[in-house]
Amino acid sequence: MEEIQAITEGKIIAKRWKVVEKLGEGGMGAVFKVRDLTRFQTYAAMKVEGDVSDGGVLKLEAYLLKALAPLPFCARLMDAGDRKTYCFMVMTLLGKDLMAHKREANIPKLCDQTTLRLAMATLFAIKQSHLRFQIHEVGYTHRDIKPGNCVTGIHGSDAKNVYLIDYGMVRSFTAKRDNGQLALRKARSGEQLFRGTPRYCSMNVHNRKEQGRVDDLWSWLYMLIELHCGLPWRRLTDEKEIMQAKSTCPMEVLLKGCPQEFTNIHKYLESLEYKTRPDYFGLWSECFSGFKRVRGSFFGRFEWELGKAGGEEMLTALSISEKRGPNDYKCATNMQMAKKIWPYADSAHFKKKILNL
Numbered sequence: 001m002e003e004i005q006a007i008t009e010g011k012i013i014a015k016r017w018k019v020v021e022k023l024g025e026g027g028m029g030a031v032f033k034v035r036d037l038t039r040f041q042t043y044a045a046m047k048v049e050g051d052v053s054d055g056g057v058l059k060l061e062a063y064l065l066k067a068l069a070p071l072p073f074c075a076r077l078m079d080a081g082d083r084k085t086y087c088f089m090v091m092t093l094l095g096k097d098l099m100a101h102k103r104e105a106n107i108p109k110l111c112d113q114t115t116l117r118l119a120m121a122t123l124f125a126i127k128q129s130h131l132r133f134q135i136h137e138v139g140y141t142h143r144d145i146k147p148g149n150c151v152t153g154i155h156g157s158d159a160k161n162v163y164l165i166d167y168g169m170v171r172s173f174t175a176k177r178d179n180g181q182l183a184l185r186k187a188r189s190g191e192q193l194f195r196g197t198p199r200y201c202s203m204n205v206h207n208r209k210e211q212g213r214v215d216d217l218w219s220w221l222y223m224l225i226e227l228h229c230g231l232p233w234r235r236l237t238d239e240k241e242i243m244q245a246k247s248t249c250p251m252e253v254l255l256k257g258c259p260q261e262f263t264n265i266h267k268y269l270e271s272l273e274y275k276t277r278p279d280y281f282g283l284w285s286e287c288f289s290g291f292k293r294v295r296g297s298f299f300g301r302f303e304w305e306l307g308k309a310g311g312e313e314m315l316t317a318l319s320i321s322e323k324r325g326p327n328d329y330k331c332a333t334n335m336q337m338a339k340k341i342w343p344y345a346d347s348a349h350f351k352k353k354i355l356n357l
């Protein structure tokens with residue numbers, strides 16, 4: 001990491017990117033806010049990795065961001081390159097991660113409306129990558145879904161969108177057949193390396209089995225529970241202890257205080273295997289029915305934008321959105337929009353293209 005320590009405020013990289021401040025640090029390197037010297041008032045995020053060998057993950061991440069370029073909730077790749085001691089990738093500057101929003105607004109427990117809204121937004125971003133338009137549609141499992149990897153946009157209404165970041169652990173679950181068609185990759189047998197974050201990974205990952213789309217969805221559910229009211233094993237740090245707590249925790253205890261729709265989601269995930277194509281629209285519909293139950297709106301501000309929990313402003317804003325009115329109409333239009341988008345991925349066209357999924 002020494003080469004990354006040398007990247008400080010004011011340093012100019014590739015004659016274009018001027019470092020403004022450090023945004024975050026991870027296992028692989030660091031992320032900086034940079035200013036584009038070729039454009040007026042334009043900022044971006046630069047991820048830097050000390051490993052310049054072919055085994056480095058940043059090159060894979062840059063490749064994926066390029067592949068994911070048409071996707072709506074994915075950072076755009078703006079530049080990439082390497083130097084003697086580090087490589088870098090420049091992408092869209094995004095906002096804070098979901099846990100940081102919650103922590104900074106000092107909200108002990110998110111309300112059902114926020115959790116369900118986040119559930120739909122993050123599910124959409126995950127499904128994107130699994131299929132063609134999002135990380136699951138392109139045919140990749142993310143393998144590290146967690147609140148720290150889900151960030152909001154920064155400008156205006158983009159602050160209501162959730163983006164998935166950090167593609168350093170992705171793995172393709174499709175492969176091209178001789179006839180050019182995509183097919184599901186066979187699950188590797190034997191013990192796999194641990195990939196993910198112990199707090200959010202599925203039991204499958206603890207058991208060192210091959211990860212599929214269902215494992216991303218388990219992490220999605222655990223992430224939502226953690227954001228909503230906290231996971232029962234949130235205070236544990238040892239992987240084995242977390243695994244023990246996860247495997248013995250009854251569903252009723254895990255989901256205590258969560259939106260009731262999570263029970264169906266939990267049961268559904270239990271029924272999935274590596275090779276099954278998850279019913280993303282079914283999961284989305286389950287969350288949406290809960291969202292309607294609590295009279296949620298996609299258009300209001302997020303809870304963390306409304307001041308401190310329990311504050312008068314938040315209570316007023318929430319009770320406004322709970323009344324029937326223009327929000328219901330907006331909700332309905334959004335549902336119509338969603339109906340247009342979601343079935344696309346489930347269309348016969350897609351199923352024809354990807355066999356055995």
Ligand SMILES: Nc1ncnc2c1ncn2[C@@H]1O[C@H](COP(=O)(O)OP(=O)(O)OP(=O)(O)O)[C@@H](O)[C@H]1O
Binds near residue numbers: 023028165166168
């Ligand atoms: N495009 C972006 N815009 C703004 N901030 C970002 C962006 N990408 C990453 N960050 C910030 O940098 C942090 C680390 O980024 P990232 O998770 O991609 O790195 P990592 O080295 O893979 O981290 P980890 O080891 O925790 O998975 C994020 O938590 C986030 O706060």
